[in-house]
Amino acid sequence: MSGDPFLELKREAYRWLSDERARAGMERASASFEASRRLLEGNAYVEELAREVREVKRRALRELESLVARARESLERNGAHVVVARTRDDALRAVGDIVGSGKLVVKSKSIVTEELGLREYLRGLGNEVWETDLGEFLLQISGNRPSHFVAVSMHLPREEVLDLLREKLNYRGPGDVPSMVGAVREFLRDRIMRADVGITGANAVAAEDGAVVQVENEGNARLTGTVPPVNVVVTGIDKVVPTLVDAFRVALLESYYVGGTPPTYVNVTSGPSGTRDVEHVLVRPAQGAKEMHVVLVDNGRSAALGTPLEEVLACIRCGSCQLACPVLTTVGPAWSSGAYMGGIGVLWTAITMGAGAARPLADMCAECRVCEEYCPMGIRVGLLAGEIKRGAGQT
Ligand code: SF4
Numbered sequence: 001m002s003g004d005p006f007l008e009l010k011r012e013a014y015r016w017l018s019d020e021r022a023r024a025g026m027e028r029a030s031a032s033f034e035a036s037r038r039l040l041e042g043n044a045y046v047e048e049l050a051r052e053v054r055e056v057k058r059r060a061l062r063e064l065e066s067l068v069a070r071a072r073e074s075l076e077r078n079g080a081h082v083v084v085a086r087t088r089d090d091a092l093r094a095v096g097d098i099v100g101s102g103k104l105v106v107k108s109k110s111i112v113t114e115e116l117g118l119r120e121y122l123r124g125l126g127n128e129v130w131e132t133d134l135g136e137f138l139l140q141i142s143g144n145r146p147s148h149f150v151a152v153s154m155h156l157p158r159e160e161v162l163d164l165l166r167e168k169l170n171y172r173g174p175g176d177v178p179s180m181v182g183a184v185r186e187f188l189r190d191r192i193m194r195a196d197v198g199i200t201g202a203n204a205v206a207a208e209d210g211a212v213v214q215v216e217n218e219g220n221a222r223l224t225g226t227v228p229p230v231n232v233v234v235t236g237i238d239k240v241v242p243t244l245v246d247a248f249r250v251a252l253l254e255s256y257y258v259g260g261t262p263p264t265y266v267n268v269t270s271g272p273s274g275t276r277d278v279e280h281v282l283v284r285p286a287q288g289a290k291e292m293h294v295v296l297v298d299n300g301r302s303a304a305l306g307t308p309l310e311e312v313l314a315c316i317r318c319g320s321c322q323l324a325c326p327v328l329t330t331v332g333p334a335w336s337s338g339a340y341m342g343g344i345g346v347l348w349t350a351i352t353m354g355a356g357a358a359r360p361l362a363d364m365c366a367e368c369r370v371c372e373e374y375c376p377m378g379i380r381v382g383l384l385a386g387e388i389k390r391g392a393g394q395t
Contacts, residue, residue, distance in 0.1 A: 108225070200212075200269075215254060
């Protein structure tokens with residue numbers, strides 16, 4: 001070990017470069033991305049949506065503190081318990097206090113929980129924790145890191161998935177993708193149905209309405225948030241926007257930029273389940289979760305306001321820039337601080353872990369700025385990563 005973080009990163013990158021299977025996975029994912037990108041070309045509806053979301057997010061960042069306070073009030077009015085966590089430790093403690101120990105916990109995909117290291121923390125408290133998103137589940141059982149915000153396991157080709165399922169789930173079925181997905185579905189459904197706590201994320205939080213919006217395709221987030229008696233939503237304060245209509249816009253845009261199509265599911269949660277069917281009297285719970293908790297994580301975000309990194313807080317984590325990046329699509333999860341990878345990962349690392357942690361990652365940025373052509377939010381990813389490389393522009 002050299003002790004030089006940049007050399008360590010380079011070593012890791014060379015290791016990935018010589019991994020034929022990982023390269024095959026990345027190449028297949030990039031080709032599929034190109035196909036879905038083509039669906040968006042000249043789509044006036046999506047272009048208009050992007051323009052609206054840029055405006056919504058810019059306005060939201062100007063009044064973020066008061067929007068977070070309003071979101072808290074509205075969610076509490078709707079029956080949720082809310083914690084605004086200033087630091088990573090505060091956030092972990094808040095979730096740990098809700099979950100306790102000895103529980104079966106299921107999770108849907110959430111970049112903020114990766115940022116916190118929540119799964120490992122909850123396991124350390126003596127809980128059994130399962131990721132229910134297929135890609136996250138594959139990372140969990142393989143001990144791998146994510147290589148993309150949304151397509152987290154894009155570096156794992158089907159051959160490797162088959163080996164993993166054989167080893168970890170004792171899977172003996174065929175190696176075609178539908179059969180493997182079916183096996184994981186059975187495994188995870190059993191855990192979801194028995195779980196004590198379901199942890200979910202958010203694409204956006206509506207301050208006025210007190211509602212959390214999440215898009216997904218697998219249906220796992222919907223089950224994770226409603227089947228277990230306790231639902232804990234963990235997300236960043238940057239996700240708060242004024243209204244539910246704004247939140248829908250953000251969520252839809254993210255979905256279009258990920259796959260070129262609308263999401264299969266849009267989940268809106270504004271409190272624990274309830275009914276007014278008898279004499280219009282509200283009774284909780286009904287069929288869904290009995291409790292809803294929302295942990296809004298700051299962890300460096302409010303400190304980025306008023307700095308060159310403020311524009312990064314408008315990022316909707318669509319990962320479009322990541323799939324366009326020639327470095328990330330070559331070295332995969334080697335160019336990452338854990339939750340955050342690629343050029344945009346440099347910037348999120350600077351916000352959540354500080355410029356010292358981000359600088360070795362910034363050294364790997366080619367500064368070609370191709371990523372910026374693909375960003376619906378107009379974030380100057382390559383420019384800002386270059387500034388961090390040269391020791392300017394960080395929080
Ligand atoms: S920087 Fe832009 S393209 Fe990249 S993830 Fe964020 S919003 Fe998407």
